[in-house]
Amino acid sequence: MSTPALSIKDLKKTYSNGVVALKEVSLEIPEGDFFALLGPNGAGKTTIIGITTGLVNKTSGTVSVFGHDIDQETEAAKMQIGLVGQEINFNPFEKPINIVVNQAGYYGIPRSTAIPRAEKLLTDLGLGDKMDKSAMSLSGGMKRRLMIARALINEPRFLILDEPTAGVDVELRRSMWDYLSRLSKNGLTILLTTHYLEEAEQLCKHVAIINKGEIVENGTMQDVLEKHGSDESKQEGFRGGKLEEVFLKLTSEK
Amino acid sequence: MNTYQLWISLYTMMRKDVVRIFRIWVQTFLPSVITSCLYFLIFGTVLGSRIGTMQGVPYMQFVVPGLVMMAILTNAYANTSFTFFQSKFFARSIDELLVSPMPPWLMIAGFVSGGVIRGVLVGAIVLIVSIFFTGLHLAISNIAIIFLYAVLTAIVFALAGLVNGVYAKSLDAINIVPTFVLTPLTYLGGVFYSIHSLPQAAQYVTYVNPVFYLINGFRFGFLGFADISIWTCTGVLVALIAVLIGINMYLIRTGLGLKQ
Numbered sequence: 001m002s003t004p005a006l007s008i009k010d011l012k013k014t015y016s017n018g019v020v021a022l023k024e025v026s027l028e029i030p031e032g033d034f035f036a037l038l039g040p041n042g043a044g045k046t047t048i049i050g051i052t053t054g055l056v057n058k059t060s061g062t063v064s065v066f067g068h069d070i071d072q073e074t075e076a077a078k079m080q081i082g083l084v085g086q087e088i089n090f091n092p093f094e095k096p097i098n099i100v101v102n103q104a105g106y107y108g109i110p111r112s113t114a115i116p117r118a119e120k121l122l123t124d125l126g127l128g129d130k131m132d133k134s135a136m137s138l139s140g141g142m143k144r145r146l147m148i149a150r151a152l153i154n155e156p157r158f159l160i161l162d163e164p165t166a167g168v169d170v171e172l173r174r175s176m177w178d179y180l181s182r183l184s185k186n187g188l189t190i191l192l193t194t195h196y197l198e199e200a201e202q203l204c205k206h207v208a209i210i211n212k213g214e215i216v217e218n219g220t221m222q223d224v225l226e227k228h229g230s231d232e233s234k235q236e237g238f239r240g241g242k243l244e245e246v247f248l249k250l251t252s253e254k
Numbered sequence: 255m256n257t258y259q260l261w262i263s264l265y266t267m268m269r270k271d272v273v274r275i276f277r278i279w280v281q282t283f284l285p286s287v288i289t290s291c292l293y294f295l296i297f298g299t300v301l302g303s304r305i306g307t308m309q310g311v312p313y314m315q316f317v318v319p320g321l322v323m324m325a326i327l328t329n330a331y332a333n334t335s336f337t338f339f340q341s342k343f344f345a346r347s348i349d350e351l352l353v354s355p356m357p358p359w360l361m362i363a364g365f366v367s368g369g370v371i372r373g374v375l376v377g378a379i380v381l382i383v384s385i386f387f388t389g390l391h392l393a394i395s396n397i398a399i400i401f402l403y404a405v406l407t408a409i410v411f412a413l414a415g416l417v418n419g420v421y422a423k424s425l426d427a428i429n430i431v432p433t434f435v436l437t438p439l440t441y442l443g444g445v446f447y448s449i450h451s452l453p454q455a456a457q458y459v460t461y462v463n464p465v466f467y468l469i470n471g472f473r474f475g476f477l478g479f480a481d482i483s484i485w486t487c488t489g490v491l492v493a494l495i496a497v498l499i500g501i502n503m504y505l506i507r508t509g510l511g512l513k514q
Contacts, residue, residue: 091347103354107355
């Protein structure tokens, strides 16, 4: 059995203001998986991602990336990860090519390797003609794609996407999913958080649903949908896809 | 990360900052040059001609090391405090570093190297400008000490600026320390006078001012003498660097003000 891409055990996080974001969360993502981590706003998704990537300090518990503990083997663990964060977080005064090449430098990749790699990534993501323009001039969707290029520059084995399509139009979302699906088929492990549940339903093999800092469901997409399949005739009003119904069932206030 | 990868990471941070420093040269180089010209003009030429000599050397020559040092320390401080604060608040691009495998000491070295490069470059420009005001008679006793003190002082204030940048929660907090702490310490650290011209009580107060030791060590490199032993000055400088590295390591390692 191969080492899981992400292994989380008894992870707890209490913020300094007393808010308990995670209550002994345990989670495992197999290598090569396209994994959806879903939950309402404030459920703890971004906290899990923050702890895994070194942006948030955990209170207790262990996190390993491809068997590398994030506390004991921080560098080795971080080498495996690429992160597309929820917020736009690059210097808007820089050029896209420099943003991506500099990120490569932080991973110890020399410019002679990073520049052609960055040019290919930006071109593949439809930013070929924008790479020497100011990042400030990019549209919202272009900025998201730039963040994907930046996350992939170190050729990670594990890509984390925290709501990467928030505010992105339908056409662009589809092209992004096509691109990411191709990467997944090539063996890249992907952890995705999104509020577009139909897309998660189509793309992901496994799903975990988190609510108020606790994992309330975790399994293959098919199993979760079957387990919580509801009698649609009893429901009233607007209905979304199957996953959306399961999501609401598991996360709605009783 | 192996040694080569560490070097690439450090080089990337340095290169990025140097490109930025030169891109906005009007904000990074010009203000110190103009301010120094004004100091040279007023304190050196106008007032200096009335003062005559200080410790046996023309006042203009006495004041040059202090003014160069002032340019070095303010620029080194401003560079790290602002770049760190900017990456933390304006664009949150600090995440680019935090998610990377760079160890904390390397991040500190990266930020500090930018401050040192800017501080030393601005100091060199101010020194060149000073040559015109001293009528090409600038005394240089030991160029190695001058260079060593320029670099070590820039390291001290780049490290101090980084502490400020980490703690700062607003742009005001970046400006408060230079205005209310750095400027008084510099002016009272012996830029314009010898400590021997002060009353005894004021001399004791000056001894607790770290800038006094930096300016005197630097002045020793130019004039061959100072108010205090060069070894004491160097000892204070090294101790300051050690303490500030310790503080920065603690701040970056624990993620205070950076990580939630």
